[in-house]
Amino acid sequence: MYKHIFFDLDHTLWDFERASAETLVELFSHFDIEKQYPTVQFDQFLQAYIPINYALWDKYSAGKIDQKTLRHERFRLTLAQLNIGATSSFIDQMASFYLENCPLKPYTRPFAHELLQYLTQEGYALHILTNGFPEVQHIKLESARLTHFFDYIITSAEAQAQKPHKAIFEYALRRTGAQVKQSLMIGDSWEADIVGAQNVQMDHVFYNPEQIPHNRPVHQEVACLSHLISSL
Structure with a gap:
């Protein structure tokens, strides 16, 4: 038929879930987030990131935001929710790290x-x-x-x-x-x-x-x- x-x-x-979670662990370590912000644990970071990412993907799918905005905002909003101040340049570095490494997961x-x-x-x-x-x-x-x-x-x-x-x-x-x-x-x-x-x-x-x-x-x-x- x-x-x-x-x-x-x-x-x-x-x-996606396994690849993304593993990449976020690597990102958290690579940027020394726990060392710079001792009160922030990885589990908190992940719990903040996941719903933010899904919400932004919904907006992207609805045509309300573009790819560049999604890639940047999911990390900016995650850090903001954790009361971590970060420059736009630092956030872009995080976004680039994620995009470069996550797709490599098999x-x-x-x-x-x-x-x-x-x-x-x-x-x-x-x-x-x-x-x-x-x-x-x-x-x-x-x-x-x-x-x-x-x-x-x-x-x-x-x-x-x-x-x-x-x-x-x-x-x-x-x-x-x-x-x-x-x-x-x-x-x-x-x-x-x-x-x-x-x-x-x-x-x-x-x-x-x-x-x-x-x-x-x-x-x-x-x-x-x-x-x-x-x-x-």
Whole structure:
């Protein structure tokens, strides 16, 4: 039935949480934050950073801020919440350190390689469809040894539209030569991946590893990527 399968990257195939947390540990040490501010522990830094980062990504996805603002503000706001005064130059150094190191992490979600290997053997055309920054998404794929599985790596910057907007899905279909009825979207974000697929009437799989309860209609839902092996 399906010929083309579109995957989200962050949180779906590439283990963003693990990579980000490890990079933030390295950043915290590299900039001697604990030595300069003894009252600030890493756990406090991480607990402040995570919700700020997610909130800014929501704004970015909604087109309210640009990439440069997101990259800078997530660290400025984190430091401000911890009552750490920092120059704009220092914050930019932190942002650069994070962006240079995080994409190099090789971590993938459980059974990502096994699923992609299976789908490749079955003859599916596989593609990435991501809202992530194009200059780092390719590095993540290389670091995690995922690049060779995919025919097309389509970013929101290339499509000039972000998931869940119809425009990026329509662009992806044109770019890959895929028909919507022969295509499947797999992703972890209800708002971006699933709503986006529904907007163009594309079948979809909601990857929900935390098994967060919801009453939303989905074509298919899995808690582990292994559940898709042999079922597609």
